[in-house]
Amino acid sequence: MSAVRLIKRLRPGFYGLVVLIVVVGFFVEIPVWARLGAIVLAFSTELVRVPGHKKIPGGGTPETAAIEVAAPVTGRWSALNSPANKVPSHGTRACGQAFAIDVLREPEDGSRPAFGWWPLVRPNRDFPAFGEPALAVADATVVRARDGKRDHLSRNSYPALPAFFVEAAARDMAGPGALIGNHLILDLGDGTYALYAHLQRGSITVREGERVRAGEQLARVGNTGNSTEPHLHFQLMDSADLHTARGIPFNWRGVGVPRNGDAFTVEPSTAPLP
Secondary structure, eight states: HHHOOOOOOHHHHHHHHHHHHHHHHHTTTOOHHHHHHHHHHHHHHHHHHOSSOOOOTSSTTTTTTTEEEOEEEEEEEEEESSSHHHHHHOOGGGGGGOOOOOEOOOOTOOOOOOOOOSSSOGGGGGGGGTTTTTOSSSSSSEEEEESOOOOOOOBTTTTTHHHHHHHHHHHHHHHHHHHHOSSEEEEEETTEEEEEESSOOOOOOOOOOOOOOOOOOOBBBBBOOSSSSSOOOEEEESSSSSTTTOEEOOOEEBBOOOOOEEEEOOOOOSSOOO
């Protein structure tokens, strides 16, 4: 393993060290060099870049060329944290998220509970996205399948936000698995991987090593990991290792890349799966 990849994999531990030093510093004197050293170590994981860019068929790099795939859902949805608005779409390139997108099920305007002051939390059944099928975007091989984490209540209220941010910080220090919750990673071939995150507990219907067809149901949308409400987080990346993966731009066939707040509809395929 290269030094750069090792540093990326140690990122959660370095941030945890910073938090530990801050907490211990309230009770005992910590040398300045130790404080600064921990901060430098933590931020070094953000600054170093994994060498080499994925080569895109037809030329270009992940920053300039999009890969066309099918949409991972059907029905009417809206977009959030879209790369059509900014890159990196989620404010970070960590975990291959540079071109990630979140989608929320909205069968019609106003059908999804609005963000507000009350209630503090909601059950997942209140959200149309919960339990919706997540579909394969291309013929692929399943390389990772995890669905043992419980679905938590929503955090889509102003009073719940402080708790959510504390949770998010703890999940970030715990590593990618804690952030993305239940998830699937597909190998689409040619060095391209697709991530489906925040899936419903116990809903994955495929196994690691299994071949899947475009349009095949893989799992159901849930509310696990770093999530305020049931939704699907989708991204393409150049590695199945989330510690070192870099994002790749996508284009959903027949949809494109919806902007934040845009509603889009994907019709179910009528063609039988091979």
